[in-house]
Amino acid sequence: QKEVEQDPGPLSVPEGAIVSLNCTYSNSAFQYFMWYRQYSRKGPELLMYTYSSGNKEDGRFTAQVDKSSKYISLFIRDSQPSDSATYLCAMSRNAGNNRKLIWGLGTSLAVNP
Amino acid sequence: GAGVSQSPSNKVTEKGKDVELRCDPISGHTALYWYRQSLGQGLEFLIYFQGNSAPDKSGLPSDRFSAERTGGSVSTLTIQRTQQEDSAVYLCASSLLGVNTEAFFGQGTRLTVV
Numbered sequence: 001q002k003e004v005e006q007d008p009g010p011l012s013v014p015e016g017a018i019v020s021l022n023c024t025y026s027n028s029a030f031q032y033f034m035w036y037r038q039y040s041r042k043g044p045e046l047l048m049y050t051y052s053s054g055n056k057e058d059g060r061f062t063a064q065v066d067k068s069s070k071y072i073s074l075f076i077r078d079s080q081p082s083d084s085a086t087y088l089c090a091m092s093r094n095a096g097n098n099r100k101l102i103w104g105l106g107t108s109l110a111v112n113p
Numbered sequence: 114g115a116g117v118s119q120s121p122s123n124k125v126t127e128k129g130k131d132v133e134l135r136c137d138p139i140s141g142h143t144a145l146y147w148y149r150q151s152l153g154q155g156l157e158f159l160i161y162f163q164g165n166s167a168p169d170k171s172g173l174p175s176d177r178f179s180a181e182r183t184g185g186s187v188s189t190l191t192i193q194r195t196q197q198e199d200s201a202v203y204l205c206a207s208s209l210l211g212v213n214t215e216a217f218f219g220q221g222t223r224l225t226v227v
Contacts, residue, residue, distance in 0.1 A: 002155075004155065041122075041220060041221075041223075042218075042220050042221075043117070043204050043206070043217075043218025043219050043220050043221055044156070044204075044218050045217075045218065046215050046216075049215075088155075088156070090156075098144075098146055098158075098161075098206065098208060098214075098216040099146065099158050099161045099169060099171075099172070100158075101156070101158070102155070103155030103156040104155055105153070105154070105155050106155075
């Protein structure tokens with residue numbers, strides 16, 4: 001079993017839909033949780049960064065962490081065609097340690113106009 | 114530069130040949146990372162450079178892989194005697210030092226070993 005599980009999709013939704021992307025993990029020591037967006041033929045870019053449990057909102061994006069269930073989510077409201085990309089979750093035990101990030105495989109999202 | 118630059122964007126090589134992949138980080142970023150992204154695998158950390166400190170090579174999968182960073186800026190990842198399983202996207206990222214610093218990624222080099 002991988003430390004981080006992420007459904008690869010693909011997920012296809014109509015423009016304006018609410019999108020829910022999820023990851024589960026097995027290591028209870030993880031405290032830092034990130035969501036990255038990766039467009040085709042590009043490198044990942046950081047979208048959201050969350051410490052421990054709770055919610056964090058940034059514009060149309062909301063990240064949720066439920067440490068008791070070892071489950072994290074990224075919600076996208078009013079989805080746009082420009083949101084079409086692969087979304088990667090990543091997590092670590094310690095802050096700011098990009099070497100020790102454990103990555104999900106990514107979920108491919110297509111938002112159709 | 115405006116962002117992390119990697120070259121070439123695509124590389125096709127024959128099995129057994131050596132390849133060199135180049136990364137030009139964001140100016141002023143002292144931390145530099147190499148990752149590998151393969152189908153069915155998450156991003157895999159390969160090597161980390163930070164300033165003048167000894168690099169963290171703990172992620173290199175075999176001794177066919179090596180990297181150097183000259184003058185604290187440009188880095189080159191070298192794969193010797195390439196194998197088909199080396200086919201992947203090789204991503205470089207750079208960051209400032211400190212806690213909670215974001216790593217900025219280049220567009221990657223897509224390596225295909227035939």
